[in-house]
Amino acid sequence: MGAGPSGLTLANVLAAYGVPFRIVDAKPGPVGQSRAAIVHVRTLELLDRLGLGDRARRRGLPITHAELYENGRRAAEVPLAGRDGGPVALGQDDTERLLVEGLEERGHAVEWNTTLTTFGGARWVVGADGASSRVRRALGIGFAGRTYEQTGLLADVHVDAGLPPGRLRLNLTRGGFVGMLPLGQDRYRLFGALPPDMAEPSPDGAVSHDPYAAVSLERLQRWFETFFAVRTRLNSADWTALFRVHSRMAEQFRAGDTFLVGDAAHIHSPAGGQGMNLGIGDAFNLGWKLAMVARGEAGERLLDSYEAERMPVARKVLNGADRGFALEATGHPVAAWLRAHVASRLIGPLSHLPPVREAVARMFSQTWISYRGSPAVGGSAHGALRPGDRAPAGMAPADLHYHLVVSPGTHVDAPFETHAHPAAGRLAYLVRPDGHLAYIGSPEAVPTDMDRAG
Ligand SMILES: Cc1cc2nc3c(=O)[nH]c(=O)nc-3n(C[C@H](O)[C@H](O)[C@H](O)COP(=O)(O)OP(=O)(O)OC[C@H]3O[C@@H](n4cnc5c(N)ncnc54)[C@H](O)[C@@H]3O)c2cc1C
Secondary structure, three states: OOOOHHHHHHHHHHHHHOOOOOOEOOOOOOOOOOOOOEEOHHHHHHHHHOOOHHHHHHHOEEOOEEEEEEOOEEEEEEEOOEOOEOOEEOOHHHHHHHHHHHHHHOOOOOEOOOOOOOOOOOOOEEEOOOOOOHHHHHOOOOEEEEEEEEEEEEEEEEEOOOOOOOEEEEEEEOOEEEEEEEEEOOEEEEEEEEOHHHOOOOOOOOOOOOOOEOOOHHHHHHHHHHHOOOOOOEEEEEEEEEEEEEEEEEOOOEEOOEEEOHHHOEEOOOOOOOHHHHHHHHHHHHHHHHHHHHOOOOOHHHHHHHHHHHHHHHHHHHHHHHHHHHHHHOOOHHHHHHHHHHHHHHHHHHOOOHHHHHHHHHHOOOOOOOOOOOOOOEEOOEOOEOOOOEOOOOOOOOOOOOEEEEEOOOOOOOOOOOOOOOOOOOEEEEEOOOOEEEEEEOHHHOOOOOOOOO
């Protein structure tokens, strides 16, 4: 239910497995705004499994570096593209259209202009119906968390800034971090915190407490000139979104045969552009499990692992985004002074430290996601790899099957260190349809019931 990025991903996974479903959405078609503009590495890898990854890479613009500035002075540069590739700038409207295409190519269509009022009759219902989820409310599931006082602003603008493509420019100023992402030609995504005096309701009718209200070009111009340290004026804006940051998570992601994915399950600061990517990850995680159970290839117990695996991931993103936004946006004068005088002196040296550089790159990759300790994975650690980790790239083909990789001497040229297993002399890795390791251990003990690899 709901054909945003989360619902569309789930539908694509079910379609790829040949499992019947219905997908409805109240809107007349895909979203008309670019909203979430960054597709992370991990999301591209999941799209690869649906045969859509390369199309997303081709239609988007690669983002290769984050450049850090302090009040307009260049302090450092961090590479974002690594061994596993890099993120791409692609508007949510394009991402949704791509997913609709994928669905149509598999012979399915979204039922647009269809509002769900009650649900029942289906074996499973998935609420992919966004932050004010009707499904979540109908189930009486709480959405605990907080709403911050601070206000942020997103805008897609036209400006003759002439910045090099592929570089995300972050500027630390007395007002906090502001960012600028090239979207091609003279289009840029602007994002960042808005100081309280600029966040007040204005004659253009924008009310700062409304989530995602529009602002006037005049106010946008003032924000741009004050904080971005780019010596030119904006020409025009395609859309603007003034927002209050919420940080909320559903108390459960599952109630019986009903599941919540994406914004219906969690919302947080857009800092780092995690929201859409997190929703696509939820949908993929649930999708292959529902398909396996529907096809009788796994027991119902496999479905328990959806909440067990995705809730800790959402919690981590929420905590990280909260911390990021606090640094970015808090209006407290002491914090503002620290940000301007201490953080700006530290940012240069800090950003040269490998762990700091890695942390920035990982934020735009979501490749850190692991399901260690999940009830659906088992076996034992081997080297740095643990059951539940993302399998190293190239260990198994990127499709929707399970793959058993036996090392050494398999057809796969595994790019990881291999040691003889103490018990069996050889080591087996069972790679799940989402590219995570279901099992590491002796080939003789590989689980055959997929709902409990342990
Ligand atoms: C203006 C704006 C700007 C944003 N900018 C960013 C950004 O820069 N970076 C970022 O990471 N994230 C951003 N986000 C958040 C991002 O868009 C969401 O995280 C993402 O869309 C979540 O996808 P979803 O599929 O879970 O939910 P949604 O995209 O909200 O999709 C839910 C769908 O369910 C449908 N629906 C709801 N109720 C019903 C019903 N009763 N019956 C039928 N259909 C229903 C809706 O029409 C909608 O299509 C932004 C959001 C907005 C609104």
